[in-house]
Amino acid sequence: MRYTFFVAPGIYIQIPFCQSKCTYCHFASGVFPRELVVSYVESLVREILAHADAYFAAGIALPDESPDTIYLGGGTPSLLAPEELAHILGAVHESFPASTWREVTLEADPETVTSEKAAAWRAAGVNRASLGAQSFSDSELRAAGRRNRAADIARAVEILRAAGIDSLNLDLILGLAGQTHDSWRHSLDSLLALRPGHVSIYMLDVDGESRLGSELLTGGTRYSAGRVPDEDFQSDWFDEACAALALAGYEHYEISNWALKNRRSLHNSKYWQRAPYFGFGSGAHSFNGRERWANPHDPATYVEAIRAGRPHFEQRQRITPQMAFEEEVFLGLRLLDGIDLSRIERTYGVNLRTRLPYLLEAGAVALDGDVLRLHPARLAVSNEVFAELLQ
Ligand code: SF4
Numbered sequence: 001m002r003y004t005f006f007v008a009p010g011i012y013i014q015i016p017f018c019q020s021k022c023t024y025c026h027f028a029s030g031v032f033p034r035e036l037v038v039s040y041v042e043s044l045v046r047e048i049l050a051h052a053d054a055y056f057a058a059g060i061a062l063p064d065e066s067p068d069t070i071y072l073g074g075g076t077p078s079l080l081a082p083e084e085l086a087h088i089l090g091a092v093h094e095s096f097p098a099s100t101w102r103e104v105t106l107e108a109d110p111e112t113v114t115s116e117k118a119a120a121w122r123a124a125g126v127n128r129a130s131l132g133a134q135s136f137s138d139s140e141l142r143a144a145g146r147r148n149r150a151a152d153i154a155r156a157v158e159i160l161r162a163a164g165i166d167s168l169n170l171d172l173i174l175g176l177a178g179q180t181h182d183s184w185r186h187s188l189d190s191l192l193a194l195r196p197g198h199v200s201i202y203m204l205d206v207d208g209e210s211r212l213g214s215e216l217l218t219g220g221t222r223y224s225a226g227r228v229p230d231e232d233f234q235s236d237w238f239d240e241a242c243a244a245l246a247l248a249g250y251e252h253y254e255i256s257n258w259a260l261k262n263r264r265s266l267h268n269s270k271y272w273q274r275a276p277y278f279g280f281g282s283g284a285h286s287f288n289g290r291e292r293w294a295n296p297h298d299p300a301t302y303v304e305a306i307r308a309g310r311p312h313f314e315q316r317q318r319i320t321p322q323m324a325f326e327e328e329v330f331l332g333l334r335l336l337d338g339i340d341l342s343r344i345e346r347t348y349g350v351n352l353r354t355r356l357p358y359l360l361e362a363g364a365v366a367l368d369g370d371v372l373r374l375h376p377a378r379l380a381v382s383n384e385v386f387a388e389l390l391q
Contacts, residue, residue: 007275010069014281015077023145026209028283029075043306048091066099069267078108082120103266110148113156118163128167136190168196175204177224197263338373
């Protein structure tokens, strides 16, 4: 089964392995034995090569368009041996022969980047790297359980650029234990001095799934929860970052993302545009425009399922028109380009204008003709806006 979609799909590949677990991390990642890494890579290659048959057997439709972006995320994909990475990307190229790859991103931890690896990544087709910098303060990095130090970040940027991977994203986290106004400003200035094409700033996620989050919710001192800055400070520092990035020429195009000209993340933009994406690897989610599904979460279970050739799709969910409408508003408004209210009304029969007076009066959104946007100065209240619009 095939059908036509309006934006080309993307491919996400999950590499769930890390050297150690950061205190704030709630991602599906961990430290695993080397034997599992080896069998995981083999399973990934098998899954990618056999995906069309597996989708067909499960009655899952494929969009007509060939994918044009690949994102290797994790976990720490940069821990893979270069030949393992080349093996995986080789399987993607073999499986999607009609594709022209516009963007191939590898997530990397700064301390894992070497000249040899960077050259091999470039040779395998990687043209963008996303570096988990997180902070330029060594004491914050240490408290967060990170392996990298500030000096590793500049070194990694230099190596990647020398290898020809000059499209770079740097991540920072706002709200790390021990962060102060001065240390935040130092991180921001250090990042700007490196002038990456793309910047992501994430607020510390507080949930019980990470050790730091759990300590923040239930108390304790082991992970320095008492040294996490107040939310009000975080909000002020976020605003300061917005101003500094704008001054440095970065376009704020999504709540947590900024880019220099032509450096928006093509792959991540697909999520906000509700384009299809195919996820390979443990816990990876997929979406074909009509339904979503996921692979087994646990890497060992995933390997076993692929080896046994069993159907391995979980959490299959058909997307109803109501769900599609809510996703379009929720995801579309994350982009500062906003959403087209007339298109929403034509597609879903919902007139959102009737829900706007309170939000407009509160200055939380801005309306420009048919285009509704979150107010750039009120991004911190985006959840309230989504709740009001999707009531
Ligand atoms: S390196 Fe990334 S994925 Fe791994 S534990 Fe740290 S934050 Fe989580």
